[in-house]
C-alpha cells in the first residue's frame with residue numbers, strides 16, 4: 583500500500599481516525615515513470631501519511647513524492663481506541679470488521695466485541711462469507727470470463743467515459759467498491775488516486791499484480807462494502823461495477839458511501855437489470871450452440887467439469903430495478919444525473935471466435951447499442967447504470 587492510503591482509512595469497528603501505522607518493510611516503486619498516470623505528483627489531501635500530520639497544520643504543502651512511491655509491503659495499522667490491529671500482508675491491508683475477520687490473527691484485545699448480534703446480522707454475515715469463499719475460489723479464471731473478453735473491454739471503456747464526464751476535479755480519492763480483479767479500477771485510475779476494496783483477497787491480489795506491472799497508483803484493500811473502512815468525506819467518487827446486487831443489504835452500503843464521499847461527489851452503480859430483454863441471451867444460445875456441443879464432447883473425453891457452465895454467478899445475486907434504485911438513492915439525498923439501461927446486442931456472449939474478430943463484432947454491436955439505447959431500448963437493457971450526485975450530506 584502507498585502512504586496515501588493512511589488519510590483514507592478508519593477503524594471499521596468504531597470509526598476511529600486516523601489509525602496508527604507501523605511499517606515493517608517497504609518496497610520502492612517508480613509509478614511516475616509510467617504512462618498510465620498523471621505526470622504531476624498530487625499531494626495528500628487531508629493528512630500526509632508520511633509525516634502523520636494534517637495538511638492544515640503545516641505551513642506549506644508537503645512534498646508527497648514518497649507517499650506515492652514508498653510501497654508498504656509488511657506492517658500493520660493499530661486503532662488506538664479499540665486496540666485492534668489490521669495486518670498489511672504483501673502490501674494489502676485487511677480492514678474487515680471484526681464480525682467478518684479472522685479474529686485470531688488480527689486481534690490483540692477482545693474487549694471490542696460488546697454488541698449482541700441480531701439474527702439479520704447473522705444471515706448477512708453468512709452471505710458475505712459465502713461471497714468471499716466463492717470469489718476466492720473462482721478468482722483464478724475470472725479475468726478470462728469477464729475482463730479479457732472483447733465484450734467487456736469495449737463496453738466498460740464506454741461506461742467509464744460516461745462516469746469520467748461527471749467527475750469533479752478535486753484531489754480526493756476514487757473508491758471502487760467490490761473492485762474484484764480491477765476491470766474498471768484500472769480504467770478509472772487515470773483520473774485520480776484510486777482505492778479498490780473487495781471482500782475477496784484472491785481477487786484483490788490479481789488487481790495488485792496489474793498495479794505492479796503497469797505502474798498505476800492504486801491501493802488494494804480487503805474490506806466490506808457495507809461497513810466501509812474509510813474516513814468521512816475522503817472520496818470524490820465511489821463506484822459499484824456489478825457489486826450492489828451481491829450484497830445482503832445494499833442500502834446499508836449506499837449509506838456507508840454517503841458518509842465517505844464529499845458533498846458534490848458522485849456514486850455510480852452498474853448492475854444487472856431485472857427488466858432486461860432475454861432476446862440477446864436467446865440469440866447467444868443459438869450462436870454458441872456448436873461451442874457447447876464441442877465442449878461437452880471434449881469434457882466427456884477429459885471427464886472435466888464443463889468450463890462453459892462455470893459463469894462465476896453466485897447464488898446470492900439478484901437483478902435490480904432501475905426505478906427502485908433511483909428512488910432509494912433519491913431518498914438518501916442523491917440527485918440522479920444519469921440513468922439508463924444499456925447493453926442490448928452487446929450482451930450477447932460469443933464464446934468461440936478468435937479475439938480479433940470478436941473485437942470487430944462487439945465494436946459493431948456497440949454502435950448498434952448506442953442507436954438502440956437512444957430510440958428503443960428504454961428499460962430493457964441488460965444492465966442498469968445510474969450516476970448520482972450527493973447534494974445533501
Ligand SMILES: C[S@@+](CC[C@H](N)C(=O)[O-])C[C@H]1O[C@@H](n2cnc3c(N)ncnc32)[C@H](O)[C@@H]1O
Pocket residue numbers: 710713714717728759760761762763764765766779780781782785805806807808822823824825828829
Ligand atoms: C461480479 S464481481 C464484480 C467485480 C468488478 N467490480 C468487475 O467489474 O469486474 C462482484 C465482486 O463483489 C465482491 N463482493 C461481494 N460481496 C462483497 C462485500 N460485502 N464487500 C466487498 N466486496 C464484495 C466479490 O468479491 C466480487 O469481486
Ligand SMILES: [Zn+2]
Pocket residue numbers: 625626629630631632633644645646649
Ligand atoms: Zn503526503
Ligand SMILES: [Zn+2]
Pocket residue numbers: 593594595596597598661662663664665666
Ligand atoms: Zn477501533
